[in-house]
Amino acid sequence: xxxxxxxxxxxxxxxxxxxxxxxxxxxxxxxxxxxxxxxxxxxxxxxxxxxxxxxxxxxxxxxxxxxxxxxxxxxxxxxxxxxxxxxxxxxxxxxxxxxxxxxxxxxxxxxxxxxxxxxxxxxxxxxxxxxxxxxxxxxxxxxxxxxxxxxxxxxxxxxxxxxxxxxxxxxxxxxxx
Numbered sequence: 737x738x739x740x741x742x743x744x745x746x747x748x749x750x751x752x753x754x755x756x757x758x759x760x761x762x763x764x765x766x767x768x769x770x771x772x773x774x775x776x777x778x779x780x781x782x783x784x785x786x787x788x789x790x791x792x793x794x795x796x797x798x799x800x801x802x803x804x805x806x807x808x809x810x811x812x813x814x815x816x817x818x819x820x821x822x823x824x825x826x827x828x829x830x831x832x833x834x835x836x837x838x839x840x841x842x843x844x845x846x847x848x849x850x851x852x853x854x855x856x857x858x859x860x861x862x863x864x865x866x867x868x869x870x871x872x873x874x875x876x877x878x879x880x881x882x883x884x885x886x887x888x889x890x891x892x893x894x895x896x897x898x899x900x901x902x903x904x905x906x907x908x909x910x911x912x913x
């Protein structure tokens with residue numbers, strides 16, 4: 737891979753140049769045919785910016801990142817380029833995937849769509865629920881023994897639906913419908 741570096745308003749050190757070149761060289765694990773890459777280092781007041789661009793298979797990849805440290809900018813710009821390349825490869829390979837019919841996969845027959853369609857605000861009947869009939873004392877004993885948070889039952893004395901529940905402070909609450 738041929739890597740060209742440019743420094744704008746900045747004296748490029750050999751250590752930074754080698755660091756950036758090795759980071760960009762690691763992008764060849766995604767594509768072997770990266771021929772030319774261009775790294776531009778720029779310094780504007782306290783902003784250290786790094787821009788990397790290269791061309792693969794008719795597609796240009798460009799990324800620019802700014803931070804307060806040149807090494808951090810190099811790391812971030814390479815991460816951005818990796819995301820771009822992975823996204824591009826995913827799209828490219830998804831388009832080349834064979835159709836289901838070509839590989840012999842048969843889909844199950846479609847069901848009648850009207851069977852499961854419901855209109856908005858339509859009332860759909862549910863199965864009736866039978867609540868156990870017991871006294872308040874039996875409900876308290878069952879709630880404590882089962883270690884549940886609540887117990888719904890039909891009260892024998894009042895013939896009404898009751899909800900018995902445990903409160904956060906340890907007491908029990910009773911709601912009578």
